[in-house]
Amino acid sequence: MKNILHFRRAAFLLLFALLAALLTGCADKPEEGRVVKLGVTGAVYEELWRPTVEALAAEGITLELVQFSDFALPNNALNSGDIQMNAFQHHAYFDNDKSTNGYDISVLCDTFVITMNLFSKHYDSPADIPEGGKVAVPNDATNYGRALLLLQDAGLLTLGDYTGTPTTADITSSKVSLVEVNASMTYQYVDDEEIAAAVVNGNYAASYGVDPNTAICYEDVDLTDKSFVCVIAVKSADADDEVYRKVAETFCSDATNQLFDEKYKGFFVPAWDAE
Template identity: 45%
Template sequence: MNRIFSAFTAILLTLSLTACGATKDNTAAPADDPSAAASQDVTVRIGLTGTFNEDIWAPAAEELAQEGIHLEFVQFSNFSLPNDALNSGDIDLNAFQHHAFLENEIANYGYDITAIGDTYVVAMNVYSDKINDLSELKDGDKIAIPNDATNEGRALKLLESAGILELDPAAGASPTIADITGYQVQVEFVEVDANLVYSTLPDVTLAVINGNYALDSGLTADEALYKESDYTDNSYFGLIAARTEDAENPVYLRIVEAYQSQKTIDIFNNEFAGFFLPAWELDIG
């Protein structure tokens, strides 16, 4: 597990990328037959955040290479970068975000990109070094949450489901602290970058940590005081994104097909038990 996650916060690779050949060279096959997509060798650059994703992608990459589709992974150290790189053409696809994050990015920056397939859901859970049960939470206690719009909203909705606070229903999938309408316990919030929430554990009573960062920090799902478990929509489903003009590219659709396989599910089960679920197989209710 340490091998998988030790490089999760890798430094952003310098992008010296040329124009994407996949879209131009692989348009002959019909879009409804992605398995027939590759007419010749092609390299597709995929933006990721965290080297553990390369382990997840390994079976698909091996299978696709036999068909002449070669995946090149470009690592980014910050969530703010891969969509800009995709939109500008520096990479061909990215696979690092969930639907709520993508929608927020499009609204804020006008990116002309779209989801072409789902990947996984990583649970966001509540951890503590100070208490053993949420009933021990008291007025004045501090809770650390991610400071970006979608993950903060997700954290607040999780705390609402735990009975700690109430949110304005009109706030939707990404509420803010301003949307809190009531507290069961009058807590204070510490807002930090999502990848830094774990480091605040010694200084706060609770920390709401994204599953990937919890894993990177050596935490397990079983250690959580409260777990995310129900999904009423796909807001927090991870996805593979492409530029909108390339959404029907047969090579890209074939990549989605290869990823959404039992071999990928086996990696989720064997390496990420308790955190990762195949989003493409989940029922929303």
């Protein structure tokens, strides 16, 4: 009888030790079993984030990409808790949207610059665009201002002194007429007979399978200016969350950079190591 009691006690202690070890292991890996919803805009993000999704899955983290059809939606969804992270915007858009709507969200890290270039199927150079020609541009404030800077570089308009992001009021002269459309639709206007050219965000151009070498004017990317560097954002209260930081670190990697080089030559410029 005494031997049986000793055996039971030993078995109990062994079971307790195994359970404690299991719980300790789980505590060391709080990310296991986590599901993270990441808001994005455009099909190209499915490809950009695939290596990250696969790498995180191997570590027990499920990263779900949630597509939004409009730039106005992902920050609202993040602020309300419908998603946990988003990756679709640059600093200028983030700052404006956060200030305008009073969102309690923060930048987790910088990612890359999406180039914004001028495309045309009717003209080989900006200089060939006739006086009064129509140019399609994004209609949201920050991308519109960025388009104005590109068009000034292209010699199609002139801007006066301005602070922050330029607006229509800052245009002092213009050779062309601007047609404001949703940023996701600008490339569709390249085929329009009434549109001379279109300013297109690189992510949308990539979604259409556009060759970046077909642009008639290229944006001069300056990584020292954070305005148009894209970011990963989270709710302010989650800025120190280990899992969200792991998501960001996994994306900002050689695997993503390799994808930029091999498939999206010219559309995405990594900025996570920029000083």
